[in-house]
Amino acid sequence: MTQIVVNGLLTGGVYALVAVGFSLVWGVMNVVNIAHASYIMLGAYISYWLFHLYGWDPFLSIPVSMAALFVLGYLVASVVLNRVIRYGLVMTLVLTFGVDLILQNAALILWSADYRSITPSYAGASLAVGGVMIPYVRFAVFLLALVLVVLFSLFLSKTRTGNAIQATALNPFAAQLTGVRIDRIYALTYAIGAALAAAAGSMISVIYTIQPQVGNVFLTRAFVITVLGGLGSIPGALLGGVLLGLAESFATVTVGIGWSQAVSFGLLVLILVVRPQGLLGRRFFGGVG
Amino acid sequence: MAQVPAAKDALAPGKAHHGTAAPQRQESPLLKVEQLEVAYGEVQVIWGVDMEVYDRQVVALVGSNGAGKSTILKTIAGALKPKAGRLIFAGQDVTGQSAADAVRRGIVLVPEGRQLFAGMTVHENLLMGAYARRDGKRAIREDLDWVYSLFPELVRKRGQLAGTMSGGEQQMCAIGRGLMGRPRLLLLDELSLGLAPVVVDRLVEIVTRIHRERNLAILLVEQDLNVALAMAERGYVLETGRLVRAGTAEELLADETIRTAYLGI
Numbered sequence: 001m002t003q004i005v006v007n008g009l010l011t012g013g014v015y016a017l018v019a020v021g022f023s024l025v026w027g028v029m030n031v032v033n034i035a036h037a038s039y040i041m042l043g044a045y046i047s048y049w050l051f052h053l054y055g056w057d058p059f060l061s062i063p064v065s066m067a068a069l070f071v072l073g074y075l076v077a078s079v080v081l082n083r084v085i086r087y088g089l090v091m092t093l094v095l096t097f098g099v100d101l102i103l104q105n106a107a108l109i110l111w112s113a114d115y116r117s118i119t120p121s122y123a124g125a126s127l128a129v130g131g132v133m134i135p136y137v138r139f140a141v142f143l144l145a146l147v148l149v150v151l152f153s154l155f156l157s158k159t160r161t162g163n164a165i166q167a168t169a170l171n172p173f174a175a176q177l178t179g180v181r182i183d184r185i186y187a188l189t190y191a192i193g194a195a196l197a198a199a200a201g202s203m204i205s206v207i208y209t210i211q212p213q214v215g216n217v218f219l220t221r222a223f224v225i226t227v228l229g230g231l232g233s234i235p236g237a238l239l240g241g242v243l244l245g246l247a248e249s250f251a252t253v254t255v256g257i258g259w260s261q262a263v264s265f266g267l268l269v270l271i272l273v274v275r276p277q278g279l280l281g282r283r284f285f286g287g288v289g
Numbered sequence: 290m291a292q293v294p295a296a297k298d299a300l301a302p303g304k305a306h307h308g309t310a311a312p313q314r315q316e317s318p319l320l321k322v323e324q325l326e327v328a329y330g331e332v333q334v335i336w337g338v339d340m341e342v343y344d345r346q347v348v349a350l351v352g353s354n355g356a357g358k359s360t361i362l363k364t365i366a367g368a369l370k371p372k373a374g375r376l377i378f379a380g381q382d383v384t385g386q387s388a389a390d391a392v393r394r395g396i397v398l399v400p401e402g403r404q405l406f407a408g409m410t411v412h413e414n415l416l417m418g419a420y421a422r423r424d425g426k427r428a429i430r431e432d433l434d435w436v437y438s439l440f441p442e443l444v445r446k447r448g449q450l451a452g453t454m455s456g457g458e459q460q461m462c463a464i465g466r467g468l469m470g471r472p473r474l475l476l477l478d479e480l481s482l483g484l485a486p487v488v489v490d491r492l493v494e495i496v497t498r499i500h501r502e503r504n505l506a507i508l509l510v511e512q513d514l515n516v517a518l519a520m521a522e523r524g525y526v527l528e529t530g531r532l533v534r535a536g537t538a539e540e541l542l543a544d545e546t547i548r549t550a551y552l553g554i
Binding site: 160166167171173174177179282283 | 366368387388389392393397398400404405406407408409413416417418420421450452453466470
Protein backbone atom coordinates (compact mmCIF):
# COMPACT_ATOMS: atom_id res chain seq x y z
CA MET A 1 0.00 0.00 0.00
CA THR A 2 2.67 2.49 1.02
CA GLN A 3 4.68 1.39 -1.99
CA ILE A 4 1.76 2.23 -4.28
CA VAL A 5 1.49 5.70 -2.79
CA VAL A 6 5.24 6.28 -3.05
CA ASN A 7 5.26 5.14 -6.67
CA GLY A 8 2.33 7.39 -7.44
CA LEU A 9 3.90 10.41 -5.79
CA LEU A 10 7.24 9.96 -7.52
CA THR A 11 5.62 9.61 -10.93
CA GLY A 12 3.37 12.55 -10.11
CA GLY A 13 6.36 14.88 -9.81
CA VAL A 14 7.39 14.27 -13.42
CA TYR A 15 3.78 14.52 -14.56
CA ALA A 16 3.52 17.90 -12.85
CA LEU A 17 6.62 19.15 -14.64
CA VAL A 18 5.28 17.86 -17.96
CA ALA A 19 1.99 19.65 -17.34
CA VAL A 20 3.26 23.02 -16.04
CA GLY A 21 4.63 24.20 -19.37
CA PHE A 22 1.61 22.92 -21.26
CA SER A 23 -0.78 24.54 -18.81
CA LEU A 24 1.12 27.83 -18.97
CA VAL A 25 0.96 28.06 -22.76
CA TRP A 26 -2.72 27.15 -22.74
CA GLY A 27 -3.58 29.56 -19.94
CA VAL A 28 -1.60 32.54 -21.23
CA MET A 29 -1.86 32.19 -25.00
CA ASN A 30 -5.04 30.13 -25.32
CA VAL A 31 -3.01 27.67 -27.39
CA VAL A 32 -3.41 23.92 -26.93
CA ASN A 33 0.16 23.11 -27.73
CA ILE A 34 0.28 19.67 -29.36
CA ALA A 35 3.98 20.21 -30.16
CA HIS A 36 4.61 19.91 -26.42
CA ALA A 37 4.91 16.14 -27.07
CA SER A 38 7.78 16.72 -29.48
CA TYR A 39 9.54 19.08 -27.10
CA ILE A 40 9.47 16.39 -24.43
CA MET A 41 10.82 13.89 -26.96
CA LEU A 42 13.59 16.22 -28.12
CA GLY A 43 14.63 16.92 -24.53
CA ALA A 44 14.83 13.18 -23.95
CA TYR A 45 16.92 12.60 -27.08
CA ILE A 46 19.31 15.45 -26.25
CA SER A 47 20.04 13.80 -22.91
CA TYR A 48 20.29 10.41 -24.56
CA TRP A 49 22.84 11.51 -27.17
CA LEU A 50 24.90 13.54 -24.74
CA PHE A 51 25.06 10.44 -22.54
CA HIS A 52 25.94 8.03 -25.34
CA LEU A 53 28.31 10.20 -27.33
CA TYR A 54 30.05 12.14 -24.58
CA GLY A 55 29.15 10.25 -21.44
CA TRP A 56 27.30 13.21 -19.92
CA ASP A 57 25.24 12.37 -16.88
CA PRO A 58 21.56 12.89 -17.83
CA PHE A 59 21.03 15.19 -14.85
CA LEU A 60 23.83 17.43 -16.08
CA SER A 61 22.39 17.64 -19.56
CA ILE A 62 19.06 19.04 -18.33
CA PRO A 63 20.22 22.67 -18.67
CA VAL A 64 21.45 21.93 -22.20
CA SER A 65 18.17 20.45 -23.35
CA MET A 66 16.25 23.26 -21.66
CA ALA A 67 18.35 25.92 -23.41
CA ALA A 68 18.08 24.21 -26.80
CA LEU A 69 14.31 23.86 -26.57
CA PHE A 70 13.94 27.41 -25.25
CA VAL A 71 15.57 28.65 -28.44
CA LEU A 72 13.49 26.33 -30.63
CA GLY A 73 10.30 27.34 -28.82
CA TYR A 74 11.09 31.04 -29.17
CA LEU A 75 11.66 30.59 -32.90
CA VAL A 76 8.49 28.57 -33.46
CA ALA A 77 6.43 31.18 -31.61
CA SER A 78 7.96 34.31 -33.12
CA VAL A 79 8.27 32.99 -36.68
CA VAL A 80 5.00 31.09 -37.12
CA LEU A 81 2.71 30.88 -34.10
CA ASN A 82 2.45 34.63 -33.43
CA ARG A 83 1.20 35.14 -36.97
CA VAL A 84 -1.87 32.96 -36.53
CA ILE A 85 -2.58 33.39 -32.81
CA ARG A 86 -5.32 35.98 -33.44
CA TYR A 87 -7.29 33.45 -35.50
CA GLY A 88 -8.08 31.43 -32.41
CA LEU A 89 -7.80 28.04 -30.81
CA VAL A 90 -8.49 25.80 -33.79
CA MET A 91 -5.96 27.51 -36.03
CA THR A 92 -3.18 27.31 -33.44
CA LEU A 93 -4.13 23.72 -32.63
CA VAL A 94 -3.67 22.77 -36.28
CA LEU A 95 -0.39 24.67 -36.43
CA THR A 96 1.13 23.07 -33.33
CA PHE A 97 -0.11 19.68 -34.54
CA GLY A 98 1.79 20.33 -37.78
CA VAL A 99 4.94 21.30 -35.90
CA ASP A 100 4.56 18.14 -33.84
CA LEU A 101 4.24 15.92 -36.94
CA ILE A 102 7.32 17.50 -38.55
CA LEU A 103 9.46 17.08 -35.44
CA GLN A 104 8.33 13.52 -34.70
CA ASN A 105 8.87 12.37 -38.25
CA ALA A 106 12.24 14.09 -38.42
CA ALA A 107 13.20 12.19 -35.27
CA LEU A 108 11.92 8.97 -36.84
CA ILE A 109 14.09 9.51 -39.93
CA LEU A 110 17.15 10.60 -37.99
CA TRP A 111 17.07 8.18 -35.09
CA SER A 112 14.68 5.41 -36.24
CA ALA A 113 11.89 3.99 -34.13
CA ASP A 114 14.25 1.98 -31.94
CA TYR A 115 13.61 1.96 -28.24
CA ARG A 116 16.56 3.48 -26.43
CA SER A 117 17.45 3.99 -22.83
CA ILE A 118 20.01 5.67 -20.64
CA THR A 119 21.64 3.42 -18.09
CA PRO A 120 23.87 5.36 -15.73
CA SER A 121 25.72 3.28 -13.13
CA TYR A 122 23.27 4.26 -10.41
CA ALA A 123 20.18 3.33 -12.46
CA GLY A 124 19.02 0.37 -10.44
CA ALA A 125 19.93 1.55 -6.96
CA SER A 126 17.21 2.28 -4.47
CA LEU A 127 16.72 3.17 -0.88
CA ALA A 128 14.71 0.89 1.36
CA VAL A 129 12.74 2.66 4.06
CA GLY A 130 10.73 0.33 6.24
CA GLY A 131 10.05 -2.11 3.45
CA VAL A 132 9.26 0.59 0.89
CA MET A 133 11.62 0.83 -2.06
CA ILE A 134 12.50 4.32 -3.22
CA PRO A 135 14.59 4.25 -6.41
CA TYR A 136 17.26 6.97 -6.16
CA VAL A 137 16.76 8.13 -9.73
CA ARG A 138 13.04 8.55 -9.41
CA PHE A 139 13.43 10.34 -6.11
CA ALA A 140 16.02 12.74 -7.57
CA VAL A 141 13.78 13.37 -10.56
CA PHE A 142 10.85 14.02 -8.27
CA LEU A 143 12.79 16.58 -6.21
CA LEU A 144 14.23 18.28 -9.27
CA ALA A 145 10.81 18.51 -10.90
CA LEU A 146 9.48 20.10 -7.72
CA VAL A 147 12.34 22.60 -7.58
CA LEU A 148 11.79 23.63 -11.21
CA VAL A 149 8.06 24.08 -10.68
CA VAL A 150 8.64 26.21 -7.56
CA LEU A 151 11.33 28.33 -9.26
CA PHE A 152 9.04 28.89 -12.19
CA SER A 153 6.18 29.83 -9.91
CA LEU A 154 8.40 32.41 -8.18
CA PHE A 155 9.44 33.79 -11.54
CA LEU A 156 5.79 34.36 -12.47
CA SER A 157 4.81 36.05 -9.22
CA LYS A 158 7.95 37.98 -8.30
CA THR A 159 9.53 39.28 -11.49
CA ARG A 160 8.45 42.11 -13.74
CA THR A 161 8.42 39.82 -16.78
CA GLY A 162 6.48 37.19 -14.84
CA ASN A 163 3.87 39.78 -13.93
CA ALA A 164 3.65 40.81 -17.57
CA ILE A 165 2.97 37.18 -18.50
CA GLN A 166 0.14 37.03 -15.96
CA ALA A 167 -1.27 40.35 -17.13
CA THR A 168 -1.21 39.13 -20.73
CA ALA A 169 -3.00 35.95 -19.67
CA LEU A 170 -5.75 37.98 -18.03
CA ASN A 171 -6.23 40.70 -20.63
CA PRO A 172 -3.89 41.02 -23.62
CA PHE A 173 -5.47 44.30 -24.75
CA ALA A 174 -5.00 45.96 -21.37
CA ALA A 175 -1.49 44.51 -21.12
CA GLN A 176 -0.60 46.30 -24.36
CA LEU A 177 -1.98 49.53 -22.96
CA THR A 178 0.40 49.33 -19.99
CA GLY A 179 3.31 48.94 -22.38
CA VAL A 180 3.70 45.15 -22.52
CA ARG A 181 4.95 43.96 -25.91
CA ILE A 182 2.65 40.96 -26.09
CA ASP A 183 4.29 39.38 -29.14
CA ARG A 184 7.47 39.04 -27.10
CA ILE A 185 5.57 37.82 -24.07
CA TYR A 186 3.89 35.14 -26.19
CA ALA A 187 7.23 34.05 -27.66
CA LEU A 188 8.80 33.99 -24.22
CA THR A 189 5.90 32.07 -22.66
CA TYR A 190 6.01 29.51 -25.44
CA ALA A 191 9.79 29.20 -25.12
CA ILE A 192 9.53 28.66 -21.35
CA GLY A 193 6.86 26.02 -21.98
CA ALA A 194 9.17 24.23 -24.41
CA ALA A 195 12.11 24.46 -21.98
CA LEU A 196 10.02 22.95 -19.17
CA ALA A 197 8.93 20.18 -21.55
CA ALA A 198 12.60 19.56 -22.36
CA ALA A 199 13.52 19.32 -18.68
CA ALA A 200 10.74 16.78 -18.23
CA GLY A 201 11.95 14.94 -21.33
CA SER A 202 15.49 14.71 -19.99
CA MET A 203 14.15 13.25 -16.75
CA ILE A 204 11.89 10.86 -18.60
CA SER A 205 14.91 9.56 -20.53
CA VAL A 206 16.43 8.37 -17.26
CA ILE A 207 13.31 6.57 -16.08
CA TYR A 208 11.66 5.22 -19.23
CA THR A 209 12.78 3.89 -22.59
CA ILE A 210 12.43 6.48 -25.30
CA GLN A 211 11.46 6.52 -28.99
CA PRO A 212 10.19 9.30 -31.27
CA GLN A 213 6.62 8.91 -29.99
CA VAL A 214 7.54 8.98 -26.31
CA GLY A 215 6.01 12.44 -25.82
CA ASN A 216 2.50 11.53 -26.93
CA VAL A 217 1.45 9.60 -23.86
CA PHE A 218 2.76 12.42 -21.69
CA LEU A 219 0.88 14.99 -23.75
CA THR A 220 -2.43 13.31 -23.01
CA ARG A 221 -1.49 13.28 -19.33
CA ALA A 222 -0.54 16.97 -19.48
CA PHE A 223 -3.96 17.64 -20.96
CA VAL A 224 -5.74 15.75 -18.19
CA ILE A 225 -3.63 17.39 -15.47
CA THR A 226 -4.20 20.89 -16.85
CA VAL A 227 -7.95 20.44 -16.82
CA LEU A 228 -7.81 18.67 -13.46
CA GLY A 229 -5.70 21.33 -11.74
CA GLY A 230 -7.07 24.40 -13.49
CA LEU A 231 -5.91 26.19 -16.61
CA GLY A 232 -2.64 28.07 -16.13
CA SER A 233 -2.48 27.28 -12.42
CA ILE A 234 0.91 26.08 -11.19
CA PRO A 235 -0.26 24.67 -7.84
CA GLY A 236 -3.04 23.07 -9.89
CA ALA A 237 -0.54 21.36 -12.18
CA LEU A 238 1.37 20.13 -9.14
CA LEU A 239 -1.73 18.76 -7.44
CA GLY A 240 -3.12 17.40 -10.70
CA GLY A 241 0.18 15.69 -11.50
CA VAL A 242 0.38 14.00 -8.12
CA LEU A 243 -3.30 12.98 -8.20
CA LEU A 244 -2.92 11.47 -11.64
CA GLY A 245 0.27 9.69 -10.57
CA LEU A 246 -1.54 8.22 -7.58
CA ALA A 247 -4.62 7.27 -9.59
CA GLU A 248 -2.55 5.46 -12.21
CA SER A 249 -0.49 3.76 -9.54
CA PHE A 250 -3.62 2.42 -7.84
CA ALA A 251 -5.22 1.46 -11.13
CA THR A 252 -2.14 -0.53 -12.13
CA VAL A 253 -2.33 -2.59 -8.97
CA THR A 254 -6.09 -3.02 -8.73
CA VAL A 255 -7.41 -3.30 -12.30
CA GLY A 256 -4.24 -3.74 -14.34
CA ILE A 257 -1.87 -1.47 -16.23
CA GLY A 258 -4.02 -1.53 -19.36
CA TRP A 259 -6.58 0.58 -17.57
CA SER A 260 -4.35 3.46 -16.60
CA GLN A 261 -5.40 5.59 -19.60
CA ALA A 262 -9.01 4.85 -18.87
CA VAL A 263 -8.44 6.08 -15.33
CA SER A 264 -6.83 9.30 -16.65
CA PHE A 265 -9.74 10.12 -18.86
CA GLY A 266 -12.28 8.96 -16.31
CA LEU A 267 -10.74 11.51 -13.96
CA LEU A 268 -10.95 14.13 -16.72
CA VAL A 269 -14.65 13.51 -17.33
CA LEU A 270 -15.35 13.49 -13.60
CA ILE A 271 -13.66 16.83 -13.00
CA LEU A 272 -15.39 18.42 -16.00
CA VAL A 273 -18.73 17.40 -14.54
CA VAL A 274 -18.04 18.29 -10.92
CA ARG A 275 -15.68 21.27 -11.10
CA PRO A 276 -15.09 22.50 -14.65
CA GLN A 277 -12.69 25.28 -13.60
CA GLY A 278 -10.32 22.66 -12.16
CA LEU A 279 -9.35 21.96 -8.58
CA LEU A 280 -7.18 25.03 -8.10
CA GLY A 281 -8.30 27.22 -11.00
CA ARG A 282 -7.76 30.88 -10.12
CA ARG A 283 -10.65 33.26 -10.53
CA PHE A 284 -10.68 35.18 -13.82
CA PHE A 285 -7.78 33.15 -15.22
CA GLY A 286 -8.43 31.02 -18.27
CA GLY A 287 -11.74 32.73 -18.88
CA VAL A 288 -13.35 31.04 -15.88
CA GLY A 289 -14.86 33.62 -13.53
CA MET B 290 -5.93 87.67 -32.46
CA ALA B 291 -4.30 88.36 -29.11
CA GLN B 292 -1.67 86.00 -27.75
CA VAL B 293 -2.83 84.91 -24.35
CA PRO B 294 -0.92 82.26 -22.42
CA ALA B 295 -3.76 80.45 -20.69
CA ALA B 296 -5.92 78.41 -22.99
CA LYS B 297 -9.14 79.23 -21.19
CA ASP B 298 -8.63 82.97 -21.71
CA ALA B 299 -7.65 82.54 -25.32
CA LEU B 300 -10.89 80.79 -25.93
CA ALA B 301 -13.19 83.08 -24.06
CA PRO B 302 -16.60 83.57 -25.68
CA GLY B 303 -16.58 86.37 -28.21
CA LYS B 304 -13.10 85.48 -29.40
CA ALA B 305 -14.47 82.27 -30.81
CA HIS B 306 -13.01 80.67 -33.89
CA HIS B 307 -15.16 79.15 -36.49
CA GLY B 308 -14.32 75.98 -38.30
CA THR B 309 -11.29 75.24 -36.14
CA ALA B 310 -11.01 74.71 -32.46
CA ALA B 311 -7.27 75.28 -32.36
CA PRO B 312 -6.34 78.29 -30.31
CA GLN B 313 -4.22 80.87 -32.02
CA ARG B 314 -0.83 80.63 -30.42
CA GLN B 315 2.70 79.93 -31.43
CA GLU B 316 3.32 76.94 -29.19
CA SER B 317 2.96 73.77 -31.24
CA PRO B 318 0.35 71.24 -30.15
CA LEU B 319 1.31 68.25 -28.00
CA LEU B 320 -0.82 66.05 -30.21
CA LYS B 321 -1.72 66.79 -33.77
CA VAL B 322 -4.01 64.48 -35.72
CA GLU B 323 -3.89 65.10 -39.46
CA GLN B 324 -6.42 63.78 -41.96
CA LEU B 325 -6.80 60.57 -39.96
CA GLU B 326 -8.58 57.66 -41.62
CA VAL B 327 -9.15 54.36 -39.85
CA ALA B 328 -10.70 51.16 -41.18
CA TYR B 329 -11.61 47.80 -39.68
CA GLY B 330 -10.66 45.56 -42.59
CA GLU B 331 -12.67 46.83 -45.53
CA VAL B 332 -14.99 48.94 -43.44
CA GLN B 333 -13.76 52.48 -43.03
CA VAL B 334 -15.06 54.23 -39.91
CA ILE B 335 -12.98 57.42 -39.60
CA TRP B 336 -12.75 59.94 -42.42
CA GLY B 337 -10.27 62.83 -42.62
CA VAL B 338 -10.22 63.81 -38.96
CA ASP B 339 -8.04 66.76 -37.88
CA MET B 340 -7.57 67.44 -34.18
CA GLU B 341 -5.16 69.20 -31.90
CA VAL B 342 -4.50 68.88 -28.20
CA TYR B 343 -2.19 71.38 -26.54
CA ASP B 344 -0.06 70.75 -23.51
CA ARG B 345 -1.97 70.98 -20.21
CA GLN B 346 -5.30 71.21 -22.02
CA VAL B 347 -8.47 69.18 -21.50
CA VAL B 348 -10.22 68.42 -24.77
CA ALA B 349 -13.43 66.47 -25.27
CA LEU B 350 -14.45 64.36 -28.22
CA VAL B 351 -18.21 63.94 -28.20
CA GLY B 352 -20.71 62.27 -30.45
CA SER B 353 -23.39 59.64 -30.47
CA ASN B 354 -22.90 55.93 -30.04
CA GLY B 355 -20.99 54.40 -32.94
CA ALA B 356 -19.62 57.70 -34.25
CA GLY B 357 -16.05 56.41 -33.98
CA LYS B 358 -14.85 58.23 -30.86
CA SER B 359 -13.25 55.19 -29.25
CA THR B 360 -11.67 54.22 -32.57
CA ILE B 361 -9.87 57.57 -32.67
CA LEU B 362 -8.61 57.17 -29.10
CA LYS B 363 -7.41 53.63 -29.74
CA THR B 364 -5.59 54.79 -32.84
CA ILE B 365 -3.87 57.59 -30.94
CA ALA B 366 -2.87 55.03 -28.28
CA GLY B 367 -1.38 52.73 -30.92
CA ALA B 368 -3.88 49.92 -30.39
CA LEU B 369 -5.18 50.43 -33.94
CA LYS B 370 -3.18 51.34 -37.05
CA PRO B 371 -4.45 54.23 -39.18
CA LYS B 372 -5.27 53.63 -42.83
CA ALA B 373 -4.11 57.12 -43.78
CA GLY B 374 -3.16 60.39 -42.16
CA ARG B 375 -0.54 61.33 -39.62
CA LEU B 376 -0.19 61.48 -35.85
CA ILE B 377 2.31 63.97 -34.48
CA PHE B 378 3.14 63.78 -30.78
CA ALA B 379 5.52 66.27 -29.15
CA GLY B 380 6.80 67.26 -32.59
CA GLN B 381 7.54 63.67 -33.59
CA ASP B 382 5.75 61.67 -36.27
CA VAL B 383 4.36 58.65 -34.38
CA THR B 384 2.00 57.34 -37.07
CA GLY B 385 1.70 53.56 -36.87
CA GLN B 386 3.38 53.25 -33.47
CA SER B 387 2.60 50.21 -31.33
CA ALA B 388 0.63 50.56 -28.11
CA ALA B 389 3.76 49.65 -26.15
CA ASP B 390 5.68 52.51 -27.81
CA ALA B 391 2.83 54.96 -27.23
CA VAL B 392 2.95 54.26 -23.48
CA ARG B 393 6.69 54.83 -23.41
CA ARG B 394 6.20 58.20 -25.12
CA GLY B 395 3.63 59.21 -22.52
CA ILE B 396 0.35 58.49 -24.29
CA VAL B 397 -1.79 56.43 -21.92
CA LEU B 398 -5.30 55.19 -22.67
CA VAL B 399 -7.84 54.37 -19.97
CA PRO B 400 -10.03 52.17 -22.14
CA GLU B 401 -13.76 51.87 -22.42
CA GLY B 402 -15.16 49.21 -20.11
CA ARG B 403 -12.19 49.56 -17.72
CA GLN B 404 -10.35 46.47 -18.98
CA LEU B 405 -8.75 45.77 -15.63
CA PHE B 406 -6.69 42.67 -14.93
CA ALA B 407 -9.66 41.06 -13.20
CA GLY B 408 -7.69 38.26 -11.54
CA MET B 409 -5.11 40.61 -10.06
CA THR B 410 -5.56 42.72 -6.97
CA VAL B 411 -6.15 46.46 -7.12
CA HIS B 412 -2.58 47.04 -5.99
CA GLU B 413 -1.18 44.71 -8.67
CA ASN B 414 -3.26 46.47 -11.29
CA LEU B 415 -1.84 49.83 -10.27
CA LEU B 416 1.71 48.46 -10.33
CA MET B 417 1.14 47.00 -13.80
CA GLY B 418 0.31 50.54 -14.88
CA ALA B 419 3.94 51.45 -14.18
CA TYR B 420 5.25 48.48 -16.19
CA ALA B 421 6.91 50.52 -18.93
CA ARG B 422 8.48 53.10 -16.62
CA ARG B 423 12.22 53.33 -16.19
CA ASP B 424 12.43 56.18 -13.69
CA GLY B 425 12.98 54.02 -10.65
CA LYS B 426 11.09 52.49 -7.74
CA ARG B 427 10.98 55.71 -5.77
CA ALA B 428 9.15 57.74 -8.41
CA ILE B 429 6.71 54.86 -8.87
CA ARG B 430 6.16 54.69 -5.10
CA GLU B 431 5.38 58.42 -5.01
CA ASP B 432 2.86 58.13 -7.83
CA LEU B 433 1.29 55.17 -6.07
CA ASP B 434 0.80 57.25 -2.93
CA TRP B 435 -0.66 60.03 -5.03
CA VAL B 436 -3.12 57.68 -6.77
CA TYR B 437 -4.22 56.29 -3.38
CA SER B 438 -4.71 59.86 -2.15
CA LEU B 439 -6.93 60.61 -5.16
CA PHE B 440 -8.98 57.47 -4.56
CA PRO B 441 -9.03 56.75 -0.81
CA GLU B 442 -11.61 54.00 -1.40
CA LEU B 443 -8.96 52.00 -3.25
CA VAL B 444 -6.72 51.89 -0.18
CA ARG B 445 -9.12 49.60 1.66
CA LYS B 446 -9.56 47.45 -1.43
CA ARG B 447 -5.92 47.21 -2.40
CA GLY B 448 -5.78 43.46 -1.74
CA GLN B 449 -9.10 42.70 -3.42
CA LEU B 450 -9.32 41.15 -6.90
CA ALA B 451 -10.13 43.98 -9.30
CA GLY B 452 -12.81 41.95 -11.05
CA THR B 453 -14.88 41.66 -7.87
CA MET B 454 -15.34 45.42 -7.31
CA SER B 455 -18.22 47.67 -8.25
CA GLY B 456 -18.23 49.53 -11.56
CA GLY B 457 -17.30 52.86 -9.99
CA GLU B 458 -14.41 51.36 -8.04
CA GLN B 459 -13.21 49.59 -11.16
CA GLN B 460 -13.28 52.86 -13.06
CA MET B 461 -11.21 54.49 -10.32
CA CYS B 462 -8.73 51.63 -10.46
CA ALA B 463 -8.55 51.97 -14.25
CA ILE B 464 -7.85 55.71 -14.03
CA GLY B 465 -5.28 55.01 -11.31
CA ARG B 466 -3.59 52.38 -13.45
CA GLY B 467 -3.45 54.87 -16.32
CA LEU B 468 -1.93 57.54 -14.08
CA MET B 469 0.73 55.08 -12.89
CA GLY B 470 2.10 55.16 -16.45
CA ARG B 471 2.92 58.85 -15.84
CA PRO B 472 1.19 60.13 -18.98
CA ARG B 473 1.84 63.43 -20.73
CA LEU B 474 -1.38 62.85 -22.60
CA LEU B 475 -4.13 60.92 -20.83
CA LEU B 476 -6.86 59.45 -23.02
CA LEU B 477 -10.09 58.75 -21.14
CA ASP B 478 -12.65 56.63 -22.95
CA GLU B 479 -16.27 56.74 -21.74
CA LEU B 480 -15.54 57.51 -18.14
CA SER B 481 -19.20 57.71 -17.17
CA LEU B 482 -20.51 54.66 -18.99
CA GLY B 483 -22.84 52.60 -16.85
CA LEU B 484 -22.10 54.48 -13.64
CA ALA B 485 -24.48 56.13 -11.19
CA PRO B 486 -24.70 59.96 -11.48
CA VAL B 487 -23.21 60.46 -8.03
CA VAL B 488 -20.17 58.36 -9.03
CA VAL B 489 -19.85 60.26 -12.30
CA ASP B 490 -19.85 63.58 -10.41
CA ARG B 491 -17.04 62.33 -8.22
CA LEU B 492 -15.00 61.13 -11.22
CA VAL B 493 -15.46 64.48 -12.96
CA GLU B 494 -14.18 66.20 -9.84
CA ILE B 495 -11.18 63.89 -9.65
CA VAL B 496 -10.27 64.31 -13.31
CA THR B 497 -10.31 68.07 -12.77
CA ARG B 498 -8.07 67.58 -9.75
CA ILE B 499 -5.69 65.34 -11.68
CA HIS B 500 -5.43 68.00 -14.37
CA ARG B 501 -4.77 70.70 -11.81
CA GLU B 502 -2.18 68.75 -9.82
CA ARG B 503 -0.27 67.18 -12.68
CA ASN B 504 -0.84 69.65 -15.50
CA LEU B 505 -1.18 66.92 -18.04
CA ALA B 506 -3.10 67.07 -21.28
CA ILE B 507 -6.32 65.07 -21.33
CA LEU B 508 -8.35 63.97 -24.33
CA LEU B 509 -11.64 62.47 -23.25
CA VAL B 510 -14.39 60.74 -25.09
CA GLU B 511 -17.94 60.95 -23.83
CA GLN B 512 -21.41 60.25 -25.03
CA ASP B 513 -22.75 62.59 -22.38
CA LEU B 514 -22.09 66.12 -23.59
CA ASN B 515 -22.72 67.69 -20.18
CA VAL B 516 -20.19 65.41 -18.46
CA ALA B 517 -17.63 65.98 -21.21
CA LEU B 518 -17.90 69.74 -21.27
CA ALA B 519 -17.90 69.98 -17.48
CA MET B 520 -14.28 68.83 -17.63
CA ALA B 521 -13.07 70.10 -20.99
CA GLU B 522 -12.30 73.57 -22.22
CA ARG B 523 -12.61 72.62 -25.87
CA GLY B 524 -14.53 70.02 -27.76
CA TYR B 525 -14.88 68.28 -31.08
CA VAL B 526 -18.12 66.79 -32.30
CA LEU B 527 -17.90 63.58 -34.30
CA GLU B 528 -20.71 62.23 -36.46
CA THR B 529 -20.41 58.89 -38.28
CA GLY B 530 -16.64 59.15 -38.55
CA ARG B 531 -16.38 62.81 -39.54
CA LEU B 532 -15.80 65.92 -37.43
CA VAL B 533 -18.80 68.21 -37.77
CA ARG B 534 -18.15 70.88 -35.17
CA ALA B 535 -15.33 72.14 -33.03
CA GLY B 536 -15.23 74.89 -30.47
CA THR B 537 -14.96 75.90 -26.87
CA ALA B 538 -17.10 74.21 -24.27
CA GLU B 539 -19.24 77.32 -24.00
CA GLU B 540 -19.79 77.52 -27.76
CA LEU B 541 -20.76 73.89 -28.04
CA LEU B 542 -23.12 74.05 -25.09
CA ALA B 543 -24.73 77.16 -26.58
CA ASP B 544 -25.17 75.58 -29.99
CA GLU B 545 -28.84 74.74 -30.60
CA THR B 546 -28.24 71.95 -33.13
CA ILE B 547 -25.72 70.21 -30.90
CA ARG B 548 -27.98 70.50 -27.89
CA THR B 549 -30.82 68.96 -29.82
CA ALA B 550 -28.72 66.19 -31.31
CA TYR B 551 -26.74 65.16 -28.24
CA LEU B 552 -28.61 66.33 -25.22
CA GLY B 553 -32.08 65.51 -26.45
CA ILE B 554 -33.39 68.88 -25.26
